[in-house]
Amino acid sequence: MALASCGKACAHVLPRQPKLYLGIFRAGGHRLHRRDVRGQEGLIACSSLANSAEAGAAAGPDSARSTRRERSSAPQASRGTVKRKVALHLAYLGTRYRGLQVSAPGPHTTTLTVEDHLLDALGRSGAISASNLEGGPGKVRWSRSSRTDKGVHSLCTVTSFKMELERDDAAQSPGEADPEGLRAAARINAHLPGDIRVLSVQRVTKTWSARPSCTRRRYEYFLPARLLLADAVPGAAAGDLASEAAAVARLRAAMARMEGAHPFHNFTKRRLYRPQATASKRAAADRLRARDARAEDASDLGPSIDEDDEGYGSDAEEEGPRVGADGVPLQCGQSSKGWEFDWLDRVRAADRVGRSHYRNVTRFRAEDPAALVAGGERCVRITIEGDSFMLHQIRHMVGTALAVARGVIRPEVLELALQEPARVTTPRAPPLTLVLTDARFKRFAVKRGGAGQQDAAQGAALLTGERLALRQGGAAAQEAFRDGPLAREINALLADPTWEDWARGLSWHVLPDAEVEELLARAQPWMEERARARGGGGGAEEARAGGGDRR
Structure with a gap:
């Protein structure tokens, strides 16, 4: 081990545990330089704060590079900013985007994701430094409360990460002068397209992470009212309110049967949630965390099958080709491998339904048909709430409920589809009008350590509340987005011809x-x-x- 001496400061090489020694020497008034020496690892305490500049000049180019690194990693009060963990509330229209999550584009991909635009805006506004952007989302402990696929919209996606916050001289803590982060939101929004809006940026505790902290999610699905009648009442004219009311009653009865805790293996891509698949995913996540322990949310950057993934995934990947082997066109959600309608008296281990296939749906309700905007398309607003959802689960639930309401699927088939031994192919509704509308989070964890730890842990809670939630300004921005851009977008999508194409395909489910x-x-x-x-x-x-x- 090499040793260095520099005036009145003792020189030591610190093998391993660099963070521990870094804290010790900084507390003692020493500035530490990290040396990149092949074959040797260590931290060299090379100067006291008083003599650091003189020692750097005498040491030559290597020391100069070290000093530059020091300046970039030193506390940033002099630059007017300080890095803190925040929760960013995001609303967006998913129509133009390839889903939420940033990912490597394919060879023929020209569409960006919502996070592509968000990360670019965070960099341009100074919320994330260029060096941290280059390091990838894991560099700033990036975590998202939910993920949505192409075409799915959101009013309440929350992303947690370490952000550069302005230090207000009049405030005791960064963010105290603007607890809702409305000024920060405005700076970021200046670099975003109009269909992506930051609603609020709130302080959170250092260890808080959006995905594991989210305990409940609520979605809304807007179903064109004209789809209610086609098969349930043959020959019924559009606008037949009595027939429409009867169809809504059948829709609600089917939805009520899906409330509660059930195995929803027939409402998702079943193989993703088999026990061995879950174990494999967890092992891969463990290896990823081991490679980069600094990125506490690294597992959130890759695929997850344990938490809310509604809408996250490729429709094309699950559906296969649009025509089957016999040349007959396949409808949305149908696999080219054929339909399933079976009851397994003996289940193969490779196809066993386990705990990972169960979900608890606390609310699945439908409102009376109404227009979202004056003179707009009439639709049924469907609310789905639960702890978490599997891949495409909500769209399969909506598609199945509508098929029952139209008389395509018998209620007994729905009942069987919710039993473990049943293998039933259920219809999957289009993603056009699916919206994430609410997310609930558990209380902030408050540390019981020393005064410094309590200040750090409790400070964010004092600024944000006992648990993360939008305050007055953020809630007003969310409501404006819902009643304006989102309502207009949903109304336009309700008239899309995709609905009729999909509804015609429901006849494949007649048994x-x-x-x-x-x-x-x-x-x-x-x-x-x-x-x-x-x-x-x-x-x-x-x-x-x-x-x-x-x-």
């Missing part, structure tokens, strides 16, 4: 009554045994009535 009765008969022993185990009764007969157990 002969004989096949349905056969499957119900095969399921009856399992259903009866399950009912006895739970102290209930009814079995398959209860399924035929559209009832069944609610977990």
